[in-house]
Amino acid sequence: MTFGAASVLFDPLVGWPVLYALAGIAVLGLGLAVWRGLAGAWLRVLTALVLLAAIANPSLQQEDRTPLSDIVLLVVDESASQSLSDRQVQTAEAIARVTQAVAALPNTELRVLRFQDGAEDAGSLAMTALAEALAEEPRARVAGAILISDGRVHDLDLAPALPAPLHLLLTGHATDWDRRLIVKNAPAFAILNEEVMLTLRIEDEGKAPEGAEADLTIAIDDAAPQTYRIPVGQDIDLPVKLPHGGMNVLQFSTPAQTDELTDRNNAAVVQINGVRDRLRVLLVSGEPHAGERVWRNLLKSDASVDLVHFTILRPPEKQDGIPVSELSLIAFPTRELFVEKIKEFDLIIFDRYRMRGILPMSYLENVANYVKEGGTVLVAAGPEFGAVDSLWRSPLAEVLPVEPTSQVIEQGFRPKLTELGKQHPVTEGLEALAPKGGWGRWFRLVDVKPIAGQVVMSGPGDRPLLVLNRVGEGRVAVLASDQAWLWGRGFEGGGPQLELLRRLAHWMLKEPELEEEALTATVNGAVSAQTLTITRRTIAPTPPGPLTITAPDGSKTEITLPETGPGRYATDWTAPVMGLYRLEQGDLTRVVAVGPSAPKEFEQTIASGDPLAPVIAPTNGGVQRIEAGVPEIRTVREGRPASGRGWIGITPRGAYVTEDISVAPVLPGWVWLLLAAALALAAWLVEGRKGTARRTA
Incomplete structure (x- = not known):
């Protein structure tokens, strides 16, 4: 039993079972005395109680206590969303008022703990901070927590499980509103030239103004953006066709409104990897030669290539007297291929083709227009390219980057990269793939004079061997030799024919990783989640200018990329915050998302106490808006409501530390004996007098 700082302890002289047995015997005896009507029965009860108390050996324990102060925890949210509007001012005001109010309470201390955004976009970790603060203090002294x-x-x-009330002082204003852009569904891969469906939504939260529509701006890579008007608060299915293979960066944004909380969640970036379902190639062979089969085998070895091979087996000048009706060959559908379906091909290869009147000039004019509108043509030239029936003397000459001199060099030579070729992504690093002793020799080169484009490989006398050029929206390549098949056959060790033609095809198909002028930025997770690896590739003779980086908050940073190799500049740059970054250098633009385009702190920005209600309610705490005034702080009893209009409560815990303990018997043994004897004697006297009186009567 405890009475304040004093308590009674029992240390019976016999075991508790024996004491309970003696108490039972005493009860039976007293019951018999009452049944017989003895006048001193109540004195017998007192005598039994005194004896039992003496055997129980009670002692009085007295504690010398020093009271401890109560502790109030103040947890301050300094995450990114707290920087919106005037929330920092509200926070500072609330801290000052709470500090003043707690200081006015007797025997009460305040502990202040601040926390910021969690690592790797974990958001506001308020409960983690509260649990850490609670772990550092004795739970018996915690009288309340304020967030x-x-x-x-x-x-x-x-x-955490709180021993006292938890209160939320809510920043922000009841009139706040925010608009955000949500990408609800976006695939990681999509097939080129096929529609892929994305689901987007523009959503208003809080006290948003009336308005049923908003502008949605869409841009793919660095292409010109397009703007559409869409309804607010509805899911929008957006069909998209990817323009090229590889990574396509789709940027979505809606303009910021003048009075919304933030525009950090008004944009989103989706990265979709474009893959080709089938690469459709039209191979036009002019005459049989040793390399024709190599081209066909090379293209057919790739299961993703859908090859149509147009070859001339019986030229018109061949007069063998066999009627056409008796030939087993099927007439080739030239009109269907070169007029109706020419735009369906990804690549057209002319392998030693000469003008023989089989393809009308209008068909070749269609090929030239096909290039200007985005198609790709590769010309593998042989001796016929400098002849009178050369392709250069057809409408296709309009898009060719070379002019033949009609001279054919027939001597052994080893192809080599030009200085430009060492930087160009099509041929960069091919020298490292050379076998021991260098590339194998070729034995024929058509002498051409470059009139446009880029010479990336050369032959004897530094004559052009491989020339690349852009024409309109399309691309053209001329290989001024029909001897590439020697590499494929492994002659004198061969050479990287497969890799060269693969890169050449990918460059012509506009794969981003093979662009001559390219600016790329990727998140380098090996370093940190906020480190960007920025790479600039160029074939210009002068280094590029400074790179401008625009952060999510609009601030700009200029950096200079160090040179890491011929035509390559790269660096690692740590982004200060997560979000969308825009990189600009000259006419190149790149948008990259560090973490999510809208960090978790900006997914929902309207201040609300609803998320914390399940945690606050069991503690009898409450939610108070700071804009209505910082509430006063009162003390309430444990278990009572701790929040009301304009006030919040803490529960004093009455914690103390014991300095000293003294233990003394409640009464000495002889006193217990004297009391028991006196009570027994009194019972005997009362019962004896009453008994004499009854006998006399």
């Missing part, structure tokens, strides 16, 4: 926040907490499942 200053916008209520957007992302670790509610880690809420």
Whole structure:
């Protein structure tokens, strides 16, 4: 039994079972005395109680206690969303008022703990911070906890069990509103030239103004953006066709409104990898030669290539007297291929083709127009290219980057890269793939004079061997030799024929990784989640200018990329915050998302106490808006409501530390004996007098 700082301890002289047995015997005896009507029965009860108390040996324990102060925990949210509007001013005001109010309470201390955004976009970890603060203090002294926040907490499942009320002082304003862009569904891969469906939504939260529509701006890579008007609050299915293979960066944004909380969640970036379902190639062979089969085998070896081979087996000048009706060959559908379906091909290869009147000039004019509108043509030239029936003397000459001199060099030579070729992505690093002793020799080169484009490989006398050029929206390549098949056959060790033609095809198909002028930025997770590896590739003779980086908050940073190799500049740059970054250098633009385009802190920005309600309610705490005034702080009894209009409560814990303990018997043994004897004697006297009186009567 405890009475304040004093308590009674029992240390019976016999075991408790024996004491319970003696108590039972005493009860039976007293019951018999009452049944017989003995006048001194009540004195017998007192005598039994005194004897039992003496055997129980009670002692009085006295504690010398020093009271401890109560502790109030103040947890301050300094995450990114707390920087919106005037929330920092509200927070500072609330801290000052709470500090003043707690200081006015007797025997009460305040502990202040601040926390910022969690690592790797974990959001506001308020419950983690509260649990850490609670772990550092004795639970018996914690009288209450106060959280200053916008209520957007992302670790509610880690809420600690609190021994006292928890209150939320809510920043923000009841009139706040925000608009955000949500990409609800986006695939990681899509097939080129086929529609892929994305689901987007523009959503308004809070006290948003009336308005049923908003502008949505869409841009793919660095192409010109397009703007559409779409309804707010509805899911929008957006069909998209990817323009090229590889990574396609789709940028979505909606303009910021003048009075919304933030525009950090008004944009999103989706990266979709474009893959080709089938690469459709039209191979036009002019005459049989040793390399024709190599071209066909090379293209057919790839299961993703759909090859149509147009070859001339019986030229018109061949007069063998066989009627056409008796030939087993099927007439080739030239009109269907070169007029109706020419735009369906990804690549057209002319392998030693000469003008023989089989393809009308109008068909070749269609090929030239096909290039200007985005198609690709590769010309593998032989001796016929400098002859009178050369392709250069057809409408196709309009897009060719070379002019033949009609001279054919027939001597052994080893192809080599030009200085430009060492930087160009089509041929860069091919020398490292050479076998021991260098590339194998070729034995024929058509002498051409470059009139446009880029010479990346050369032959004897530094004559052009491989020339690349852009024409309109399309691309053209001329290989001024029909001897590439020697590499494929492994002559004198061969050479990287497969890799060269693969890169050449990918460059002509506009794969981003083979662009001459390219600016790329990727998140280098091996370093950190906020480190960007920025790479600039160029074939210009002068280094590029400074790179401008625009952060999510609009601030700009200029950096200079160091040179890491011929035509390559790269560096690692750490982004200060997560979000969308825009990189600009000259006419090249790149948008990259560091973490999510809208960090978790900006997914929902409207201040609300609803997320924390399940944690606050069991503690009898409450939610108070700071804009209505910082509430006063009162003391309430444990278990009572601790929040009301304009006030919040803490529960004094009455904690103390014991300095000393003294233990003394309640009464000496002889006193217990004297009391028991006196009570027994009194019972005997009372019962004896009453008995004499009855006998006399």
